[in-house]
């Protein structure tokens with residue numbers, strides 16, 4: 001395929017994917033708070049309401065539990081809703097429908113139904129929005145069999161994975177870091193998908209594997225570029241999907257580099273880093289490790305309002321550089 | 333609060349409720365505070381523009397009479413829960429603007445020691461249990477505080493402020509039901525400014541008036557013009573009396589309007605310039621209150637000017653205090669997650 005490739009922002013890429021999905025399939029529609037004339041809190045739906053009308057770009061009342069449940073009900077009965085949470089933090093209000101209903105309905109009914117719902121969650125810190133608007137809760141949902149949970153890190157993946165999510169017969173939860181919305185990157189025109197459940201090696205290297213998610217992928221790449229000058233050759237694996245996880249790509253990478261570091265924004269304890277580390281410890285890659293595994297995650301605290309404290313609570317490039325250097329040089 | 337003397341009260345017999353109930357000094361103090369709220373938010377807005385405050389904020393400019401009127405009959409140890417649009421509530425309940433500015437500037441002298449910012453502004457010592465980033469989040473908490481009041485026999489009344497948008501959250505319905513079943517001393521105050529972000533109540537809410545919801549929970553539902561201080565205060569008085577007498581909750585719908593956008597990123601595409609203009613020039617709560625005070629002889633031009641000047645000074649001092657205050661040290665990131673124990 002030689003589709004035209006343009007530079008789009010992450011938000012534009014998502015918007016384009018939703019437009020393509022609606023053009024291709026009349027059953028696809030958007031639901032969420034202020035996604036119509038307001039264009040969404042982060043302008044991701046933008047002017048889609050002008051093009052597709054208020055019935056297909058459906059503003060809901062401020063009713064996350066009900067709204068998520070309505071989306072589940074519509075999905076089970078033939079529609080293809082894409083439900084936008086205004087902030088991922090508000091998933092907490094809709095946990096019942098996501099965890100007890102969407103994730104389990106097919107299973108409980110012995111495979112008689114599918115729940116092809118897509119939910120989008122603007123996530124993460126860095127905007128000064130404080131403790132209730134800055135969380136990274138993807139591992140919560142990653143813990144629930146029946147859900148698929150993805151975290152695209154680039155505009156290209158944001159579009160392709162959203163289209164894959166719409167095509168998927170099961171509930172797909174998409175965590176979009178708010179600071180990525182303005183990030184630009186090449187995006188082909190037209191329809192394409194990026195598979196759910198496949199990690200991506202974003203940079204090849206021999207000395208260390210960094211497994212990163214979402215916004216931490218770019219930070220890891222920046223750290224890798226800086227470390228290259230010191231002769232440290234970092235491989236960066238963008239996990240992209242946290243459930244189902246692409247174990248093989250990580251295992252193969254660790255077997256090659258013999259060192260593993262996980263970098264993610266969510267609170268460090270009981271998170272994605274724990275899962276990846278344990279998965280490696282259980283695998284044949286364990287024997288290849290030359291050093292203990294290192295996790296860099298968010299501090300064990302809610303996100304503070306003060307901007308300096310806020311930055312200090314999540315991994316930043318200088319911290320990744322130091323930790324990677326120490327790991328490769330054997331400083332512990 | 334002390335009430336006006338009998339002689340004065342007689343001379344005011346035909347005036348609206350608050351002018352019979354309160355002294356001239358108290359009423360002037362209300363005007364002072366309404367200006368304080370307005371200028372505080374203007375000051376916060378300007379500081380935001382100048383990069384001194386980060387994040388976002390939700391201004392209640394245009395809703396000052398609602399906050400002041402509801403808090404008027406509350407005692408210092410009565411409690412409130414507030415919303416993301418909570419600066420007015422905070423000041424009305426007795427907070428100092430300097431510590432609010434300090435919070436917005438992320439400083440240790442702020443009410444939340446720089447951890448909360450605008451969206452979590454609180455003043456626990458004055459009974460404000462906090463603004464809330466979650467729409468509807470404070471409503472059940474207010475019911476819980478009212479349950480404490482009843483169980484501990486403290487006599488406290490609790491007010492829960494929330495917006496029209498919050499009336500479509502499950503938390504609202506669950507909370508009102510429990511408050512009614514248990515006859516708790518709580519007042520639900522819906523500040524209906526016509527919109528939840530971009531969504532008008534007509535598009536979001538099945539009933540015409542939020543106060544109509546009260547019927548479903550067997551409590552009085554009262555509608556007031558939220559831009560007329562005396563109307564709001566009178567309704568609040570009645571609800572407080574009812575709550576203190578153990579007769580249970582009231583739902584007050586205070587119809588008002590926000591002059592500014594929803595937050596710092598609002599293009600106002602869901603409402604017309606004319607609509608905003610109309611509310612600003614014809615129904616501004618401070619203008620309305622000021623002209624009543626003037627008309628009934630409680631204040632003259634000089635008095636108003638003196639209030640404006642004093643407010644301007646308090647605001648300027650508050651901003652200086654905030655600027656000069658220290659920021660928290662990054663080594664203290666883990667503080668306040670759990671209770672410090674000896």
Ligand SMILES: Cc1ncc(C[n+]2csc(CCOP(=O)(O)OP(=O)(O)O)c2C)c(N)n1
Pocket residue numbers: 033062064086090093390416417465466467468494495496497498499525527528529594
């Ligand atoms: C549970 C939840 N859903 C959505 C939001 C995002 N949000 C913040 S304020 C707001 C509008 C609230 O409207 P309303 O209750 O009428 O209060 P107003 O802003 O008009 O004062 C929305 C949708 C939120 N903070 N919490």
Ligand SMILES: [Mg+2]
Pocket residue numbers: 495496497523524525526527528529
């Ligand atoms: Mg409102």
